[in-house]
Amino acid sequence: xxxxxxxxxxxxxxxxxxxxxxxxxxxxxxxxxxxxxxxxxxxxxxxxxxxxxxxxxxxxxxxxxxxxxxxxxxxxxxxxxxxxxxxxxxxxxxxxxxxxxxxxxxxxxxxxxxxxxxxxxxxxxxxxxxxxxxxxxxxxxxxxxxxxxxxxxxxxxxxxxxxxxxxxxxxxxxxxxxxxxxxxxxxxxxxxxxxxxxxxxxxxxxxxxxxxxxxxxxxxxxxxxxxxxxxxxxxxxxxxxxxxxxxxxxxxxxxxxxxxxxxxxxxxxxxx
Amino acid sequence: xxxxxxxxxxxxxxxxxxxxxxxxxxxxxxxxxxxxxxxxxxxxxxxxxxxxxxxxxxxxxxxxxxxxxxxxxxxxxxxxxxxxxxxxxxxxxxxxxxxxxxxxxxxxxxxxxxxxxxxxxxxxxxxxxxxxxxxxxxxxxxxxxxxxxxxxxxxxxxxxxxxxxxxxxxxxxxxxxxxxxxxxxxxxxxxxxxxxxxxxxxxxxxxxxxxxxxxxxxxxxxxxxxxxxxxxxxxxxxxxxxxxxxxxxxxxxxxxxxxxxxxxxxxxxxxxxxxxxxxxxxxxxxxxxxxxxxxxxxxxxxxxxxxxxxxxxxxxxxxxxxxxxxxxxxxxxxxxxxxxxxxxxxxxxxxx
Numbered sequence: 001x002x003x004x005x006x007x008x009x010x011x012x013x014x015x016x017x018x019x020x021x022x023x024x025x026x027x028x029x030x031x032x033x034x035x036x037x038x039x040x041x042x043x044x045x046x047x048x049x050x051x052x053x054x055x056x057x058x059x060x061x062x063x064x065x066x067x068x069x070x071x072x073x074x075x076x077x078x079x080x081x082x083x084x085x086x087x088x089x090x091x092x093x094x095x096x097x098x099x100x101x102x103x104x105x106x107x108x109x110x111x112x113x114x115x116x117x118x119x120x121x122x123x124x125x126x127x128x129x130x131x132x133x134x135x136x137x138x139x140x141x142x143x144x145x146x147x148x149x150x151x152x153x154x155x156x157x158x159x160x161x162x163x164x165x166x167x168x169x170x171x172x173x174x175x176x177x178x179x180x181x182x183x184x185x186x187x188x189x190x191x192x193x194x195x196x197x198x199x200x201x202x203x204x205x206x207x208x209x210x211x212x213x214x215x216x217x218x219x220x221x222x223x224x225x226x227x228x229x230x231x232x233x234x235x236x237x238x239x240x241x242x243x244x245x246x247x248x249x250x251x252x253x254x255x256x257x258x259x260x261x262x263x264x265x266x267x268x269x270x271x272x
Numbered sequence: 273x274x275x276x277x278x279x280x281x282x283x284x285x286x287x288x289x290x291x292x293x294x295x296x297x298x299x300x301x302x303x304x305x306x307x308x309x310x311x312x313x314x315x316x317x318x319x320x321x322x323x324x325x326x327x328x329x330x331x332x333x334x335x336x337x338x339x340x341x342x343x344x345x346x347x348x349x350x351x352x353x354x355x356x357x358x359x360x361x362x363x364x365x366x367x368x369x370x371x372x373x374x375x376x377x378x379x380x381x382x383x384x385x386x387x388x389x390x391x392x393x394x395x396x397x398x399x400x401x402x403x404x405x406x407x408x409x410x411x412x413x414x415x416x417x418x419x420x421x422x423x424x425x426x427x428x429x430x431x432x433x434x435x436x437x438x439x440x441x442x443x444x445x446x447x448x449x450x451x452x453x454x455x456x457x458x459x460x461x462x463x464x465x466x467x468x469x470x471x472x473x474x475x476x477x478x479x480x481x482x483x484x485x486x487x488x489x490x491x492x493x494x495x496x497x498x499x500x501x502x503x504x505x506x507x508x509x510x511x512x513x514x515x516x517x518x519x520x521x522x523x524x525x526x527x528x529x530x531x532x533x534x535x536x537x538x539x540x541x542x543x544x545x546x547x548x549x550x551x552x553x554x555x556x557x558x559x560x561x562x563x564x565x566x567x568x569x570x571x572x573x574x575x576x577x578x579x580x581x582x583x584x585x586x587x588x589x590x591x592x593x594x595x596x597x598x599x600x601x602x603x604x605x606x607x608x609x610x611x612x613x614x615x616x617x618x619x620x621x622x623x624x
Contacts, residue, residue, distance in 0.1 A: 118349045206351065
């Protein structure tokens with residue numbers, strides 16, 4: 001039985017990683033299409049770096065992603081502090097309201113946003129993209145933050161106050177360091193969701209703000225080229241670098257402190 | 273304390289957002305800007321660069337994946353685009369919804385450069401609303417190694433000999449082109465009976481299909497994984513037919529169809545004067561020729577043919593089929609009320 005499970009696990013892993021490996025391998029294929037291997041080449045990387053239109057949309061996506069993820073993480077953190085630390089009647093309703101967009105089909109949100117923006121005469125662009133992406137990233141960051149905050153021992157905050165910390169100092173010296181890994185996780189998740197979004201972006205992008213997924217999707221008519229494999233490979237490499245660097249940091253902290261993932265306060269607060 | 277933190281957050285957010293929106297957005301009265309909403313890869317970079325250099329106008333190009341996306345953006349209002357690039361049936365829809373400006377022909381020179389198929393086309397009589405830019409066909413592509421013979425009829429898409437190696441375009445109106453024409457009906461038919469007959473043909477065909485595919489059928493043909501496929505003529509299939517002599521593109525004897533993507537001025541365009549400059553600029557033969565030289569598509573501008581550097585393009589059926597080959601080809605037009613018959617049928621086909 002154990003052997004069966006372990007084989008299934010291996011198969012699942014293969015299934016998950018085959019497409020990723022394929023993208024990387026084919027990004028070095030010299031052929032101008034199809035899956036026949038005709039030779040090793042950097043041709044598609046050259047074309048990618050010459051394709052200003054695609055790179056421009058990638059920059060748009062990055063800007064939107066960073067803004068949406070940052071705003072969503074900050075609001076999520078504040079919401080978590082408010083909802084968990086100072087619960088009042090109706091806190092549950094507020095949390096429900098924030099999380100609701102998770103179960104509303106994105107296409108409905110997109111259409112609704114387009115009507116709202118045009119009713120308010122908000123010109124479509126980066127601003128509307130960020131607002132649109134906020135709706136779908138905020139539930140994620142809020143849920144992560146609420147979860148992380150709930151696991152915190154409230155006596156730590158009380159102890160800090162007891163020792164003379166103002167609420168702001170408590171936040172910067174105790175709360176923030178303790179929640180840092182969750183904050184990074186929430187930010188990265190929100191950024192990824194924003195970067196890959198296509199449905200909401202379709203409706204709320206405007207003049208000069210075509211995002212990378214929209215560009216790729218619109219290339220379907222004229223034909224996809226292996227240039228997109230090169231783009232995919234670079235994004236995968238970037239993701240690996242980010243995840244690894246965050247992961248290595250986390251691992252170091254776990255190894256450094258015998259008590260587990262919670263970092264030692266004096267180490268993490270030192271840079272401030 | 274809590275309040276200061278909130279204010280700080282709000283201020284940072286507002287700064288970030290406003291800094292960006294001013295970068296991408298609006299302009300003042302003098303038109304130094306032109307916003308174009310177009311199909312990806314249909315306007316070569318060289319055309320835009322030449323236009324910017326000559327006029328000093330900064331061009332922003334956004335791309336859409338379907339006419340319907342573009343129409344819904346314009347319909348919502350406040351989109352901010354000056355020039356849009358609808359396909360032929362989309363011109364009719366845009367006109368019907370009052371989303372494009374009637375062109376002032378006194379401000380346009382060079383309309384007589386257009387080929388006779390595109391001057392006064394059925395979907396836009398008198399070119400009142402649109403100026404055709406590039407065109408192509410919907411026809412039949414096949415791999416001769418796989419079929420073993422030349423093919424010239426839509427019948428091949430229903431031939432059990434190619435079972436599991438037949439692809440159809442994954443687009444409702446496109447899929448109905450062979451389905452209608454194979455029955456001897458017009459691809460522009462709006463009769464419920466005709467459309468029902470075509471739906472039945474599509475249902476009969478389904479067990480033979482490898483799939484509906486609009487993205488990489490040309491690769492599949494090149495590798496031999498597809499024998500016959502309904503295909504859009506144009507740069508994508510032309511590249512494959514040039515690289516692999518086994519792959520052929522033909523306009524089927526039943527007629528096939530034509531598509532045209534042209535420029536129209538969006539209603540309330542913020543830079544209408546720049547939009548007219550664009551129309552005049554792209555009507556010049558030497559500029560229109562760039563659509564073929566740099567973009568690999570067929571230009572609707574007949575006068576431009578002299579400026580096309582790669583003469584083999586002019587002989588490629590995939591790019592420039594001759595008038596003789598196109599004698600029975602029709603423009604697919606807006607089906608109007610008949611759209612619902614297509615939709616009902618297509619749902620049935622997709623569900624079966």
